[in-house]
Amino acid sequence: MPTLYHAPQSRSTSILVLIEEMGIAEHIDVIDVSVARQDGSGGPDPRNPHPEGKVPYLTDGKDHVRERGAIVAYLTDKFPEAGLGRPIEHPQRGAFLSWLFYYQGVMEPVLVLDWAKIDHPALRATFRDLETVFARLAEALDGQPYLLGEEYSAVDLLLSSPFQWLSDAMPEQPAIRAWIRRCADRPAFHAAMEREQAALRE
Template sequence: MPTLYHAPNSRSTSILHLIEEMGVADRIDVVDVTVARQDGSGGPDARNPHPEKKVPYLTDGDDYVRERGSIVAYLTDMFPEAGLGRPVGHPQRGQFLSWLFYYQGVMEPVLVLDWAKIDHSALHATFRDLNAVVACLANALENQPYLLGEDYSAVDLLLSSPFQWLPDATPQQPSIQAWITRCANRSALTTVMERDRAGLRV
């Protein structure tokens, strides 16, 4: 059985959300671990096999997966019947993977750099800037409710996740705000957030 190493109220909560959305909570073991927090609390957990003691981290037998975009791709491929991914051969497979890699390689670094007030032309040339990220999202959502069209998918879950934690970072574009609201109103997200706050695991 795959095992997810998770720290409550962290980036790994989005992977719990994915598991809940897919309806496969009984097919994935979840181990809660501690991690070092920005406020100085927590710390590395010896139970966590991640080489840097970070989360999320997924193990599957002798194999492992790190980084959220990779874990999303792995799990949606493992459970294609859930309909949140785009399996090999699907006409949107390329778009699906592109959004996952865009989040990991561009969007999250830009959001962190903006939050930290770090500004340099080399960073803009490499990662773009926040305006470019907002424009990319707004363009994709101009005439459709979700990033891949009419149906919610795992890319919506991942790319909307920062705004669930940092609502002040929400762009002002109405199409993006409406998309974030649609993604935030998922019952699976509410369930996972309540469990995380209560420290419960099913």
């Protein structure tokens, strides 16, 4: 059985939401571990096999997957019947993978750099800037509710996830704000949040 190493209220929360959305909770073993937090709390957990002590980390037999975009692709390919991914030969396979890699390689670095108030022409040239990222999202959402069209998918889950925590980074564009609200107002999102709260109380 695949095992997800997870820390409450961390980047891996979005993978919990994905598991809920896909209805595969009975097929994934979730192990809560501690991680080093930015406020100085937490620390490495010997139960976590991630080589850097990070989460999320997915193991499946002898194989392993790290980085959220890769985990999203792995799980949606492994459980295509859930309908949250775009399998090989699907006409939107390329667009699906492009958004996953755009998040990991462009959007998250830009958000972190903006939050840290770090700016440099080389960074803008390499990763773009927040205005460019918001422009790409707005273009994709023009005339449709989700990034790939009429149906919610795992790319919506991943790309909307940082705005659930970084309210200061919320863009002004009404279409993007409405999309973020739609993504957060789903039963799977609320179920994952309830699990997080329960884990923190324990």
